[in-house]
Amino acid sequence: MSDFLIHVSAVACLYGILALALNLQMGLSGLVNFGLIALFGCGTYGAAFAHLWGWPPLAGLALGLVFAALLGLFFARLGDRMSEDYWGIATLSLAEIMRLVFTNEQGLAGGAQGVSGLPVTFAALPADTAALARLALYAALLVVAFVICQRIARSGFGLSLKLMREEPQLARALGYDLARSRRIVMVVSSLMAAVSGFLYAHYLTFVGPEQLMSHETFLIWSMVIIGGIANNWGVVAGAILMQFALAYVPFVKDWFDVPSDFVAATRLIIVGGGILAFLIWRPKGIFPERIGGSHV
Amino acid sequence: MIQFLFDTVIRALDLALIAVALSGVYSLIKFPNVALVQYSVTGAFLGMLLQQAGLPLLVALPLSAALVGLLAMLFNVLLFERLLEEGSAIALIGSLALSMILSAVFLLAFGPAAYRFDLPVAPAMRFMGARVTVHQLSTLAITLVSLGGFAAILFFTRLGREMRATATNCVLAAASGIGTRGVINATVFISGVLAALGGMTLAMRGSVSIDLGTQMLLPVFAAAILGGLGNALGAIAGALVISAAETFVTNTNFGPLFGQDFLFAPASYAQTASFALLVLFLLFRPAGLFTSEVNRV
Numbered sequence: 183m184s185d186f187l188i189h190v191s192a193v194a195c196l197y198g199i200l201a202l203a204l205n206l207q208m209g210l211s212g213l214v215n216f217g218l219i220a221l222f223g224c225g226t227y228g229a230a231f232a233h234l235w236g237w238p239p240l241a242g243l244a245l246g247l248v249f250a251a252l253l254g255l256f257f258a259r260l261g262d263r264m265s266e267d268y269w270g271i272a273t274l275s276l277a278e279i280m281r282l283v284f285t286n287e288q289g290l291a292g293g294a295q296g297v298s299g300l301p302v303t304f305a306a307l308p309a310d311t312a313a314l315a316r317l318a319l320y321a322a323l324l325v326v327a328f329v330i331c332q333r334i335a336r337s338g339f340g341l342s343l344k345l346m347r348e349e350p351q352l353a354r355a356l357g358y359d360l361a362r363s364r365r366i367v368m369v370v371s372s373l374m375a376a377v378s379g380f381l382y383a384h385y386l387t388f389v390g391p392e393q394l395m396s397h398e399t400f401l402i403w404s405m406v407i408i409g410g411i412a413n414n415w416g417v418v419a420g421a422i423l424m425q426f427a428l429a430y431v432p433f434v435k436d437w438f439d440v441p442s443d444f445v446a447a448t449r450l451i452i453v454g455g456g457i458l459a460f461l462i463w464r465p466k467g468i469f470p471e472r473i474g475g476s477h478v
Numbered sequence: 479m480i481q482f483l484f485d486t487v488i489r490a491l492d493l494a495l496i497a498v499a500l501s502g503v504y505s506l507i508k509f510p511n512v513a514l515v516q517y518s519v520t521g522a523f524l525g526m527l528l529q530q531a532g533l534p535l536l537v538a539l540p541l542s543a544a545l546v547g548l549l550a551m552l553f554n555v556l557l558f559e560r561l562l563e564e565g566s567a568i569a570l571i572g573s574l575a576l577s578m579i580l581s582a583v584f585l586l587a588f589g590p591a592a593y594r595f596d597l598p599v600a601p602a603m604r605f606m607g608a609r610v611t612v613h614q615l616s617t618l619a620i621t622l623v624s625l626g627g628f629a630a631i632l633f634f635t636r637l638g639r640e641m642r643a644t645a646t647n648c649v650l651a652a653a654s655g656i657g658t659r660g661v662i663n664a665t666v667f668i669s670g671v672l673a674a675l676g677g678m679t680l681a682m683r684g685s686v687s688i689d690l691g692t693q694m695l696l697p698v699f700a701a702a703i704l705g706g707l708g709n710a711l712g713a714i715a716g717a718l719v720i721s722a723a724e725t726f727v728t729n730t731n732f733g734p735l736f737g738q739d740f741l742f743a744p745a746s747y748a749q750t751a752s753f754a755l756l757v758l759f760l761l762f763r764p765a766g767l768f769t770s771e772v773n774r775v
Contacts, residue, residue, distance in 0.1 A: 397578070
């Protein structure tokens with residue numbers, strides 16, 4: 183396999199984990215989260231702080247997981263009080279606050295410059311093997327995340343989440359504690375996003391606030407919508423599809439010799455146009471959610 | 479103090495027109511249309527192009543506003559009417575996607591540079607001890623006239639009465655013979671006009687670049703939510719509160735608090751102030767200042 187293909191596949195696996203996390207919130211539980219990238223950022227900045235303070239990388243993972251769990255709990259707490267569109271705006275605002283603080287505070291993880299020079303995962307191995315080993319690690323974690331999500335979706339708890347999504351009043355009347363379900367979903371998916379962020383930081387060897395732009399959240403949204411809301415197979419497929427589609431835009435630019443603004447604009451059009459086209463013509467995505475059937 | 483008040487009012491102007499447009503549309507079709515901030519950028523660019531094409535400013539401004547109003551109506555008919563059948567969250571996501579596409583179009587058409595209207599440069603005047611420029615005063619006039627016009631339509635015309643009826647109870651309004659679809663499209667048209675005017679007044683005081691929309695998004699939402707989404711005129715009060723908070727954060731010397739002579743927060747913390755205020759508000763009073771509607775899951 184060429185280096186480029188390995189690179190795109192590795193990043194696609196990390197985004198697949200993020201898409202699964204968003205699907206758990208948005209697809210299964212109906213939590214419209216526009217601030218997912220902040221949870222990812224907890225993972226990247228956990229790695230960055232551990233590097234700055236001279237801690238071993240795994241301590242950074244622990245730090246990122248703690249940050250993410252706390253932020254996820256805060257998001258869930260916000261959700262107790264407001265309807266879904268308000269919650270979407272609130273999460274978007276929180277993610278933007280986080281990005282602005284990291285951009286402006288020079289003393290906090292390098293400000294806008296970010297932190298570079300993080301050790302790359304499997305640095306001890308020769309370069310070719312290390313790239314393959316990383317891909318294998320990310321793919322294995324994607325499978326783990328997938329299995330966790332499938333188990334949740336098929337459990338009784340998953341059914342209660344779907345009930346919360348479709349008929350919140352009924353779910354409450356039946357005695358489900360919606361606030362508790364929301365907390366569990368947010369913590370589990372936040373931890374998944376933080377793991378992805380931690381690995382991403384040690385893959386790029388760089389952490390900076392521009393990785394937390396809200397466009398990144400919408401990219402993950404496009405993966406979920408195109409792949410199929412509430413279908414775990416679908417969102418992984420969507421992640422891989424979108425990642426490859428975006429990765430080849432620069433080549434198209436070289437073939438047609440167009441200005442470099444074209445790359446940024448085309449990415450926006452692929453993500454935005456993809457979301458709109460699917461919402462209009464195929465709102466359930468490539469792989470629609472399976473409703474009914476045996477869940478026991 | 480006068481300067482603080484004046485800065486607050488000027489900043490509120492930036493937000494008020496777009497926030498009123500957002501709130502006005504929300505009252506009829508229950509989803510916050512994120513693409514409105516991009517409509518205002520469209521208005522600013524269109525106005526600039528029309529001025530470059532040789533039209534006087536007084537013609538270019540209303541013409542561009544009307545064109546953006548038509549564009550808003552077009553998107554509503556082609557896109558949002560269909561998406562709303564799937565639910566308000568889906569329509570919200572759709573409007574985010576639309577604003578991504580619009581910003582891609584701006585990037586291709588105009589590039590990342592900042593553009594200005596072709597206006598004569600005038601020195602700042604002194605007015606009751608505050609620095610004031612002519613453009614600030616003329617945009618103040620434009621904003622007040624448009625907001626007044628909107629309020630007049632809303633409260634003194636047949637269309638306004640139908641708009642308020644549709645907002646209160648769409649089904650009942652339809653049953654009593656109001657063409658609700660037409661009323662909604664008229665409101666969407668007005669919202670496009672207001673948003674475009676907001677973008678153009680912003681551009682007249684400073685410049686317009688393609689990321690203006692993203693920068694305006696959260697302050698405008700903060701203002702609209704603070705005023706109670708769906709309460710069009712409450713959004714004006716929301717805009718004043720948000721801009722007071724922003725002006726306070728950027729213009730206050732925090733030095734004495736930390737034992738230093740001078741300590742000013744970075745200018746981009748102005749945005750952070752409005753977002754933080756928004757989150758606090760959503761936490762304690764999710765439905766805004768001026769509503770009594772119960773609105774939660």
